[in-house]
Amino acid sequence: MSPSPQTNVLVALPAPMEAAVTRILAARDTFRILPSSSGPGRLSQGQEPAVVVLSGDVESELLHAWEASCPGVRFVFVSTDPEAVQTLAEMAGLEEWSWSVLRPEADPIEIRQAVRTAAGAQRALKDATNARNAVDSAVKERIADLESANRELSGARDAAETASRIKSEFLANMSHEIRTPMYGVLGMTDLLQETGLSEVQRDYVTSVRKSGSMLLNILNDILDFSKIEAGKMELDPVPFGLRESVGDLLRMLGLRADERGVELLSTVDPGVPDSLVGDSLRLRQVLTNLVTNGVKFTEKGEVELTVKSDPAPAGSDAAWIRFSVRDTGIGIPEEKKPSIFGAFNQADASTTRRYGGTGLGLTISRSLVEMMGGRIWFESEPGKGSTFHFVLPFNRHGTAAAVPADVTALSGMEVLVIDDNATNRRILGDMVRQWSMLPTLAESGPDGLAALRVSSEASRRFDVILLDCNMPEMDGFAVAAAIRNDPAMAGSTIMMLTPRIARRTPVEAGSSASPPT
Numbered sequence: 088m089s090p091s092p093q094t095n096v097l098v099a100l101p102a103p104m105e106a107a108v109t110r111i112l113a114a115r116d117t118f119r120i121l122p123s124s125s126g127p128g129r130l131s132q133g134q135e136p137a138v139v140v141l142s143g144d145v146e147s148e149l150l151h152a153w154e155a156s157c158p159g160v161r162f163v164f165v166s167t168d169p170e171a172v173q174t175l176a177e178m179a180g181l182e183e184w185s186w187s188v189l190r191p192e193a194d195p196i197e198i199r200q201a202v203r204t205a206a207g208a209q210r211a212l213k214d215a216t217n218a219r220n221a222v223d224s225a226v227k228e229r230i231a232d233l234e235s236a237n238r239e240l241s242g243a244r245d246a247a248e249t250a251s252r253i254k255s256e257f258l259a260n261m262s263h264e265i266r267t268p269m270y271g272v273l274g275m276t277d278l279l280q281e282t283g284l285s286e287v288q289r290d291y292v293t294s295v296r297k298s299g300s301m302l303l304n305i306l307n308d309i310l311d312f313s314k315i316e317a318g319k320m321e322l323d324p325v326p327f328g329l330r331e332s333v334g335d336l337l338r339m340l341g342l343r344a345d346e347r348g349v350e351l352l353s354t355v356d357p358g359v360p361d362s363l364v365g366d367s368l369r370l371r372q373v374l375t376n377l378v379t380n381g382v383k384f385t386e387k388g389e390v391e392l393t394v395k396s397d398p399a400p401a402g403s404d405a406a407w408i409r410f411s412v413r414d415t416g417i418g419i420p421e422e423k424k425p426s427i428f429g430a431f432n433q434a435d436a437s438t439t440r441r442y443g444g445t446g447l448g449l450t451i452s453r454s455l456v457e458m459m460g461g462r463i464w465f466e467s468e469p470g471k472g473s474t475f476h477f478v479l480p481f482n483r484h485g486t487a488a489a490v491p492a493d494v495t496a497l498s499g500m501e502v503l504v505i506d507d508n509a510t511n512r513r514i515l516g517d518m519v520r521q522w523s524m525l526p527t528l529a530e531s532g533p534d535g536l537a538a539l540r541v542s543s544e545a546s547r548r549f550d551v552i553l554l555d556c557n558m559p560e561m562d563g564f565a566v567a568a569a570i571r572n573d574p575a576m577a578g579s580t581i582m583m584l585t586p587r588i589a590r591r592t593p594v595e596a597g598s599s600a601s602p603p604t
């Protein structure tokens with residue numbers, strides 16, 4: 088790079104050499120020669136040299152003084168001993184690129200070239216420094232802009248959060264206010280149903296009751312959602328019995344499943360502790376939502392709730408329990424999976440039309456599970472079904488370990504299970520086996536009757552017959568009648584499993600089953 092016109096050069100050499108070099112440089116008007124008497128610190132502004140030409144035996148202090156008064160200055164040493172110059176440069180701590188050496192016998196072209204190169208490099212450094220400073224100040228300006236934009240944004244966010252909280256609080260209050268008269272409407276409708284109504288009037292009142300309770304469900308969802316949003320949802324941990332709680336819930340939901348022709352099944356692993364401390368109402372709410380969804384989104388097949396112990400994470404002495412609700416329903420489309428726990432999210436618009444719902448159930452469930460210290464997730468295959476799992480920690484209450492009933496009297500008894508549903512047969516078989524009973528499984532009424540006949544021909548008798556009430560082809564009542572009418576098969580205790588009991592009671596049957604007579 089060629090130096091710009093008027094590059095300041097200071098030549099400070101022994102007298103004859105200084106005059107010669109000055110003359111050579113002054114012959115080109117690109118160099119402005121500064122008086123050699125103007126040493127470092129004695130220069131007016133704008134007079135700083137870009138290049139200083141010195142002999143190789145100067146004191147290193149002089150070099151420091153030049154560097155301090157003219158940052159970036161280049162040195163051209165005139166010396167017969169390049170190694171001595173190297174030592175001097177190292178002592179003075181000069182950067183490798185900031186100096187060069189000329190021999191005293193160098194010709195004018197070499198001298199001008201050396202000074203021009205040094206000046207060009209100095210200029211390039213100056214330009215680079217200027218450019219960096221310009222970039223630095225642009226970056227600083229940008230950072231200041233961003234900081235101020237951030238301040239504005241966080242102000243706006245705080246305002247939006249406050250507005251949203253106020254809205255949620257308003258919604259929470261409003262849904263509470265609307266809910267109270269709703270209870271009045273529903274209560275009065277119940278009373279009205281008990282009065283002497285004509286058939287048409289009864290129909291109307293039943294419709295009012297149905298619509299009212301749907302509206303109440305929606306209000307409850309909105310109330311819970313807005314409470315969570317407003318940070319006002321609180322947990323109320325109490326001692327409770329897990330099996331009783333799950334059993335009650337399934338008894339209630341079994342009706343709805345039965346109306347839709349969906350089998351509702353459940354198992355609670357014997358090893359799962361029963362006496363727990365936790366918010367049983369909120370647990371029930373999450374289970375209700377998952378089981379109700381399972382039933383709602385299953386046209387045909389079954390919904391199964393399983394409850395198992397989960398390994399506790401290191402350092403936790405709580406009982407970690409995993410609840411899984413599996414269905415054989417429509418499943419969840421791949422693209423909807425990431426947003427399914429979001430508020431007001433439904434798989435697609437037609438879902439709302441076809442199945443109803445607010446799209447709040449899973450959002451509320453997730454918030455509740457997380458508030459209770461657990462986590463929730465799901466697997467789903469469109470067209471095949473979904474399984475929702477959640478794991479929760481509970482404190483143990485008392486020392487009761489698992490199923491409390493004494494079942495020793497059942498040991499060795501022969502049980503015939505007649506149920507068309509394979510999962511239910513498996514559950515019932517596993518359950519009675521846990522009590523040391525000996526199950527035979529039959530998948531239909533005629534199959535069961537055949538098993539009874541074989542057993543009677545061998546002069547044996549089943550102690551208990553667990554008989555599913557709802558079966559295609561030959562229902563439980565027909566099978567029971569056939570058994571009763573055949574003296575060869577009679578004599579066993581028949582326990583009829585209705586949807587309201589059987590679909591809930593693999594859990595409960597243990598406590599409600601009495602030993603056969």
Ligand code: ADP
Pocket residue numbers: 376380381384414416417418419427432433434435438439443444445446447448449450473
């Ligand atoms: P809602 O059922 O009131 O619409 P949820 O939050 O409980 O609201 O569920 C959100 C959406 O997730 C449902 O609308 C449905 O599209 C999908 N979904 C939830 N559970 C299931 C399930 N078991 N099978 C298929 N889809 C489901």
